[in-house]
Amino acid sequence: NAGVTQTPKFQVLKTGQSMTLQCAQDMNHNSMYWYRQDPGMGLRLIYYSASEGTTDKGEVPNGYNVSRLNKREFSLRLESAAPSQTSVYFCASRGGQGYTGELFFGEGSRLTVL
Amino acid sequence: AQRVTQPEKLLSVFKGAPVELKCNYSYSGSPELFWYVQYSRQRLQLLLRHISRESIKGFTADLNKGETSFHLKKPFAQEEDSAMYYCALLGALGGQFYFGTGTSLTVIP
Numbered sequence: 001n002a003g004v005t006q007t008p009k010f011q012v013l014k015t016g017q018s019m020t021l022q023c024a025q026d027m028n029h030n031s032m033y034w035y036r037q038d039p040g041m042g043l044r045l046i047y048y049s050a051s052e053g054t055t056d057k058g059e060v061p062n063g064y065n066v067s068r069l070n071k072r073e074f075s076l077r078l079e080s081a082a083p084s085q086t087s088v089y090f091c092a093s094r095g096g097q098g099y100t101g102e103l104f105f106g107e108g109s110r111l112t113v114l
Numbered sequence: 115a116q117r118v119t120q121p122e123k124l125l126s127v128f129k130g131a132p133v134e135l136k137c138n139y140s141y142s143g144s145p146e147l148f149w150y151v152q153y154s155r156q157r158l159q160l161l162l163r164h165i166s167r168e169s170i171k172g173f174t175a176d177l178n179k180g181e182t183s184f185h186l187k188k189p190f191a192q193e194e195d196s197a198m199y200y201c202a203l204l205g206a207l208g209g210q211f212y213f214g215t216g217t218s219l220t221v222i223p
Contacts, residue, residue: 031209040123042215043158043200050209058210090158094211102148103202103211105158 002026006091006106013081013113021076021109023091031094032074033058033103034066036087043090049074081113117141118203120214127191128222135186135217137175137201146204147184149175150213153197161186161199171195191221 004025013019025032033048035058045058049068063085065077074093078085091106119138127133139145149161162170164177164184175186184201201214 033211035213040215042120043213045210045212048209048211056209059212092158092211102160102163103150103158107157 004091004093004104004106006089006109009107009109011109011111013078013111015082015113017081017113018077018079019081019111020078021089021091021111022073023075023106024073025091025093025104026072027093027095027104028071029093029095029104030071032068033092033094034064034074034076035090035092036060036085037090037108038087046076046089078111081111083113085111086113087111118201118212118214120199120201120217122217123215124218124220126220126222129193130190133188133191133195133219133221135199135201135219137184137186137214139182139184139201139203141182141203145177147175147177148202148204148211149173149184149186150200150202151197152200158200191219193221193223195219196221 007022030051034046035043044060047066049055052071055066067075089109092103094103117140147164150158151161152158173188177184198216198218200216203212
């Protein structure tokens with residue numbers, strides 16, 4: 001059981017380039033999330049998908065787009081990368097209803113925008 | 115608005131000393147609160163949740179609705195407790211998980 005898998009683990013971009021972070025979970029979870037982690041800022045929610053076919057903005061959605069491709073996969077796209085998007089990105093999934101479902105995290109993707 | 119506040123970015127204690135990591139929240143309703151931990155070079159993982167009222171690795175956390183707090187405590191810190199700790203709140207819409215800014219705990223041998 002792989003859990004939550006993110007690719008790539010590391011990426012360097014130039015300002016203005018685009019890229020997609022991929023996330024897949026094999027736990028049959030309904031909800032999936034994208035966070036960014038920055039020093040002193042903690043984890044901030046970018047987008048989430050409560051169920052297949054739905055996506056919603058989190059705290060810091062500007063500059064990002066997401067796609068819930070199917071129940072397993074939830075991708076995060078940077079259309080025109082900016083240095084402010086240099087961060088570590090975490091994908092997470094959650095299966096339970098209400099408060100019973102804990103978040104399971106991927107290993108993170110470290111993105112540097114030059 | 116739902117917010118989670120962890121006032122201490124860094125916390126150092128000696129091995130064997132008690133440790134308390136503070137978490138305060140603001141929420142209109144009945145909150146669901148969690149503590150997550152991130153050890154060096156590992157992914158974030160759930161440490162405990164308030165509804166379980168359990169003790170994991172010697173840690174406990176009690177929800178105090180009057181003080182809107184969910185502090186994490188351990189009576190005797192161990193070196194292996196050194197990690198980043200995040201307090202988290204499950205949002206009213208049932209989907210959004212909000213995290214605090216985290217507290218980096220260092221246990222000094």
